[in-house]
Amino acid sequence: MNQFGTLFKLQIFGESHGACVGVVIDGCPAGLPLKVEEFEVDMERRKGGKQKGTTPRQEDDMPIFKSGLFNDITTGAPLTMIFENNNTRSGDYEKQRAVPRPGHSDFTAHHKFGGFEDYRGGGHFSGRLTAALVGAGVVAKKLLKNITVEAHIVSIAGEADVEKGIQKAIDQKDSVGGIVECTVKGLPIGLGEHFFDSVESLISHAVFAIPAIRGIEFGTGFAAANMFGVDHNDAIVDASGKTKTNHAGGVVGGYTNGNDLVFRIAVKPTSSTPKEQITWNWETNEQETFSVKGRHDLCIALRVPVVLEAVTAIVLADLMMREQKIPRIIQ
Amino acid sequence: MNQFGTLFKLQIFGESHGACVGVVIDGCPAGLPLKVEEFEVDMERRKGGKQKGTTPRQEDDMPIFKSGLFNDITTGAPLTMIFENNNTRSGDYEKQRAVPRPGHSDFTAHHKFGGFEDYRGGGHFSGRLTAALVGAGVVAKKLLKNITVEAHIVSIAGEADVEKGIQKAIDQKDSVGGIVECTVKGLPIGLGEHFFDSVESLISHAVFAIPAIRGIEFGTGFAAANMFGVDHNDAIVDASGKTKTNHAGGVVGGYTNGNDLVFRIAVKPTSSTPKEQITWNWETNEQETFSVKGRHDLCIALRVPVVLEAVTAIVLADLMMREQKIPRIIQ
Amino acid sequence: MNQFGTLFKLQIFGESHGACVGVVIDGCPAGLPLKVEEFEVDMERRKGGKQKGTTPRQEDDMPIFKSGLFNDITTGAPLTMIFENNNTRSGDYEKQRAVPRPGHSDFTAHHKFGGFEDYRGGGHFSGRLTAALVGAGVVAKKLLKNITVEAHIVSIAGEADVEKGIQKAIDQKDSVGGIVECTVKGLPIGLGEHFFDSVESLISHAVFAIPAIRGIEFGTGFAAANMFGVDHNDAIVDASGKTKTNHAGGVVGGYTNGNDLVFRIAVKPTSSTPKEQITWNWETNEQETFSVKGRHDLCIALRVPVVLEAVTAIVLADLMMREQKIPRIIQ
């Protein structure tokens, strides 16, 4: 469902071409000052508006607080933020109704919801929903105080240089994917809960809510499968738990170990590509060749870092609260 | 925590060197016939007893039903299975008390639980707990009927041949990791729930509860990050949603699309290795060199396929119930 | 928290004098037609506007749909409804800031949230929040189809006649309480879940979310404590489970038994009364005598029946979905 968290609980809602997308944060501590301006940097990063390879859709994308804030301070009651959709052109999409786009949720959502789904621009399955995640992430980051959560692009289309990767997409008139890495500094030892609520379980759970993610690995990740044990183990070098290497990516036994938490995710190429593709037309009941028109990112990975930071901060804020390291009243 | 699931709910418990490990399944439909013999194959696979590279610890490992079964049929009440620990040698571990083993939960669990954790053989953090997962997996597989869940080893220590990979470990007197792949056939279209409860979110959540897992990828996974969109998208070739390729690994928009569900996980080398390692001694407050004695797998990945099948079946049984495709009374 | 339900899940938010109150319904089946007009009767009943004994605050109180509806039909995505606050006079309340009103949440909320709570008109603790419950109740009732949920006033101020009870309040220049009874007809046998999720557990959980409720009893209720077993037991008179009497109130062993579900709740007198009362002034740190000014109901119980129906329908819709008696797509 659209809910996540144990004490810092999110409820996400909205559609790409409906009135808005939004989020309710239930369980946010009281006493946290919040101003709209504090959302500007992250919301802008999500839009990626000035980057080559992202779409020209321009939105203000600033949260409108509907509840839970009084005199610019959280009250402890559910904090509701809405991001209005002002700049939608549904017409671009409606003609594609009978033609499920490969790589999109068109086909699966249609089956699951019997054709009642809002199909305009991906509806509830749109990347537009990540605005709500980023908004909640800003709140979570503030709660985390001196813990820093930073994600950056490792590669685009296999190139370590973003420019070069995007150029590949432009040259090929196609979309491309990328790898994003997230690093969290300043974590206490022992965040994470037993068994099913390991740090990796919760982060991966939240990460795969982001559209277009195909994989996640912690620390050395898939490369660990090819290593010897003595090389992979991180030697503990002092009483604080500092390790010589960080192949574990900062999490051992499901708990943070006080070293940097490090993980990487794989972002697939944008499903919407200008190239011709084959799909099945439900009306003609025949194969059809088509190409996607309208505004689309060449590389959705460019927008992902801030979203990845957001879901990571959301998970960590919840774990900090479970560990009683964030109080119920911020003062 | 040690609970997982929405309608088919697990509660895991137990320790490596305590009385037992076990699981309560809350929400299991009534009317499912269950005999102890049906657990034999999977429990045996988990032990991997005859394989080179797994430890000689021999246990019967068969479930003792404590509740929820009447005349060998589930009643709909919580189904409790216990796996007794008969063959433990705690002495092997106690001398290591002051010396947290690198790669193990010794250090992090000690911090989180203030030294009250049961440290014998990894306690609640031991791979022994996977017996409970496998037991629950047998039940879940029966509920899935004609849906088949099969995992196999893709590589050990970078070698596609298991024998060769294990030989590397033996030659090096060290432990090694591996890659395991899981394929599910026969799934309906539309399993998975909105946003946070996508198929990938739930499976990865459960997968990272298995000790030693460092990464997961669906379909083409990390390789997708290097592909062009037109190559990655799977062309839909008929009304049933069959696709020409399966780069998506059978899940689009968070929902199954009727094609095979395919994903891979990375298993790190066993943390316990006969090689000398460096760690910090809490008592002497000095660095210490040591090597792990006692029974240990050279390659924990060998035991993982059946555990991976189990958690996958558990997630899918829950989603099938949410989708009303498994009834509350099996008949 | 402000969330409730397993498959039909509510998230409530908002404040009395903020922008709005609202509710997100996560898990509402797709395919349910919904028009604003369908909310009119129940929203109007909640306002109780024309009745003696309720306050003159006039609001439109009609839901604004923010998500989850497309072409007037639910999509299966989270359904968000907002009820705007247009007619608030905060000035009435601000001067009472240092004087916690007896019987209100002023004192307890102030302690719990460190003074950051929105205190205007009760803030998040206001009866205004029941608008969101009633809105969700309209949706739940539609899902229940032929199951009817009806609540009515049994007594006001101890009088079986509403008029007479209210007149007592008017004569005394004080507020009064009342008893409300709810009857549900047409339920299948077997709704309710094991142990903690009995029908009584879930209904009472939801009922005590309504402000001012002090007690609940099912069937014969408290009177059962004075009965003999043979008199209290309901004789089963046919194969359908019909009983000769209904002392059980339609629920046995935590499950509905196919007879009418019947329960009653006690509503305390409105805490805000024109009479003089004693409380503690936080600023002067002295006892203080005061009387509440502003708009207030003489008898909040008059508004309760429709709210009680709402929470009952919400619980039952969830249980019907758990029992697979409401499909995921309404057709």
Next chain:
Amino acid sequence: MNQFGTLFKLQIFGESHGACVGVVIDGCPAGLPLKVEEFEVDMERRKGGKQKGTTPRQEDDMPIFKSGLFNDITTGAPLTMIFENNNTRSGDYEKQRAVPRPGHSDFTAHHKFGGFEDYRGGGHFSGRLTAALVGAGVVAKKLLKNITVEAHIVSIAGEADVEKGIQKAIDQKDSVGGIVECTVKGLPIGLGEHFFDSVESLISHAVFAIPAIRGIEFGTGFAAANMFGVDHNDAIVDASGKTKTNHAGGVVGGYTNGNDLVFRIAVKPTSSTPKEQITWNWETNEQETFSVKGRHDLCIALRVPVVLEAVTAIVLADLMMREQKIPRIIQ
């Protein structure tokens, strides 16, 4: 389901005539010393063995710890307690298979679980399950330290004197009900969570999991419905929130207010009565007159006080943890 709690989470299981009943407590803080002897008093109270009016079934009823305890101290891992069933006589029950007993779950459970339920002695629906609640309650009470939870019988069969009430049952050769009151002293201000998780919501939720409960009321309860506001409101007389009266029963706005928490519950007469009753025979498909044989309490209310204390302590321990007033490691 059989799970309850947010941070201090119970999973109940077992049947009256199966191997055992039991409970897993997931989330119990580490560092709490626990010895079997500490369960003796409460387990004995539950059996009520020496009282007139309770059945002669004798069991040891002491918990066997299966996990979560190491050197007699909780580890923070799931704490599993089992209560073995040693003294069952299934023969008493099997002949009644086709004859659902009025007032029991026989009829409803049979419908819900399609005849697969364990019907012996009430199976999973038996009062025997309350042993698990009382066991968990002992742990919860220890966590609550200086907060005292005490329940006592207010009346039996309408008589304030227990002896007299039981004598009524003996004279009539029938079963009787009673009223039980619970008082909690020493609570901090502000326990309880917003809206759906008010103190009353959570306590009533847990209370109605106890078999045979028909009603609950807080403070003045149902009598409040007949009072005037000025009489019902409790005047706040000092800065600590102490009130002159306690009509609220210690909870205002869903939160504890620092005064004694007081509530009462109604227990119906034991459904099993020696008197002749009418029911429907599924096999003959005819009405049948029968009377219950075997061991049964004349008055189940006699056993209820300790169970009521248990569920109350369980709810309050969870709320104390949510409020960060019980640490994760007890020291």
